[in-house]
Amino acid sequence: MIRIASFNVENLFARPKVFDLSDWNAGAPVLKAYEKVSALPQKPRYKATDKIRIRDLLVALDIYVADGRGDWIGWVELAKEAVDETATRMTARVIREMPRSK
16 A cells, blocks of 8 residues: 655745734735735636736735845746646556565
8 A cells, every 4th residue: 555645844934924923813914815816817818917916916916026035025927727637547556566565
C-alpha cells in the first residue's frame, strides 16, 4: 500500500502581517480588500472597470508595485489545463505497479 499525504506547514514559517496586528480592527480594511481582489479574478471575463478595480485593490494592499524581492511574496505560474484522462490512468498504473514495502 502506498500512502501519499501532503500537509500545509507554511503557516509555521510565515503568516500574513495582518494577522499579527495588536488591534484586529486595524486589519479589517486589508482583509476586505483581499476578499474583493480574490473574487474579481474569478470572473470568466474582465470588464475595463474590473481591471481598474483589481489594480486599485492591489495598490491598496501595497502589492502592486515592489521595489525588490523583500516587498512581495508572489510568484509566476504557468497557465494550467486539465491532464488528459489517459495520462492520469497511466500514472495510476505506474503507482499501482510500484513494489510494495513490507
